[in-house]
Amino acid sequence: MSKAQATRNTKLWRLNVPSKVKNFIWRAAKNVLPTAINLISKRVEITSTCAVCSANEESVLHALIECSFAKSCGFSSPVGFVGCCGSFLGWLEHIFTRCSREDCNIAMMICWRIWIHRNDIIWNDKFGSVQQVLNSAGQLLYQWQVAKKQVYYVDDDVHRLAHGAVSWERPKFGWVKCNVDAAIFESQRRFGLGCVLRNSDGCFLAARCVGRPGMFGAREAEALGIREALSWLKKLQFPCVVVEMDCLQVFQALTEGFSGPNGFGLIIEECRALALSIGEVKFSFVRRSANFAAHTIARAGSSMSDSRVWNLTPPS
Incomplete structure (x- = not known):
């Protein structure tokens, strides 16, 4: 051989x-x-x-x-x-x-x-x-x-969301889906957060991009993206939301009851509190290819000093 x-x-x-x-x-x-x-x-x-x-x-x-x-x-x-x-x-x-x-x-x-x-x-x-x-x-x-106990989940309802999807799927009737991603720009010492909201017909509802100064690890940046998305969703008052991400570490932390005294643990606790204040929120994990729209929006944060929202008409 x-x-x-x-x-x-x-x-x-x-x-x-x-x-x-x-x-x-x-x-x-x-x-x-x-x-x-x-x-x-x-x-x-x-x-x-x-x-x-x-x-x-x-x-x-x-x-x-x-x-x-x-x-x-x-x-x-x-x-x-x-x-x-x-x-x-x-x-x-x-x-x-x-x-x-x-x-x-x-x-x-x-x-x-x-x-x-x-x-x-x-x-x-x-x-x-x-x-x-x-x-x-x-x-x-x-x-x-x-x-194989390589990843974990807490309850059967979370597991039934068909995690690990490669291609984006519409949420069930009556729900909206918010895809979230973060992008880190090391040379600029900045990070961007992107959210894309679509309904059960797969139609675009809104998108939000946030650009902020600061240096974070990928895990912390992704968690900040979820917190930003949940704060935005609370203002929009959608009662039934699937929040979808491609960061397995953040997904596990949100669904396994993770807590800790460090910055990451505190962000996760804030995310859970926000989710409870919104209504019915489910977290979903997908591959990056199913989260591409949010990833593209997050990348736009490199040139934004604050935030921007698109309603009804998606950005080019």
Whole structure:
């Protein structure tokens, strides 16, 4: 075994995903998945056309990466679409080289869910959407982490919010969703906070950007963003709100009853008090790709001396 192969295998088996997903990726890299082309090579009498797109022959690379449906999943994911790799193994090596460990975990979960979706079409005539495949990948990874005690939650109602989503989803009827993020500008010694509010139809309601001087760690800045968002929501008087964030540490602190004498602990306690004064507030954790609008608003805080609000019409 070459050094490159050994490194790739080590990265594969150290992925923080369920064992069945690791085994699936290993089989895909070995080109032993039962794709149409592989079955025909075993003298199974079937058509070689991809059952999902009906446009090309179904190889492992096509089924998981280059099929139009798989390509859409890639474009909408945190990893993005990576083409022209020649083989699934080449794609895998590229992902392992350029992506963070967490993005690698998500990419492998998405490949696995794309294959499940392909099988649902073939065997159950059941077609899903790109958003369903992406979010089920992120949510199943989160649920597995909960089962492995790598992340925790307090009550079943919090858990049912389908944490870990990769793509933004509308809140249920009668609720609004406020996505929140923070951005740190070290060279300017400033930070920005962004909030985006949308209703159960997915329509934009309002957005707020705050730019402030000061240097904070990522955890503290994200917690300040939640506090700022809750203060804003209290003035808007929405009774049922989902507050969504991509910082797992802050989400855990808010939902696990964390308290502490330091600045972070005090901010979390303020957030809980504000949430109680608003009405029904639920906290949700998602991947950054599902929180992109708030992230973009927060980045605008680098050039703002105070705050700005957009109502009904979103900023460009």
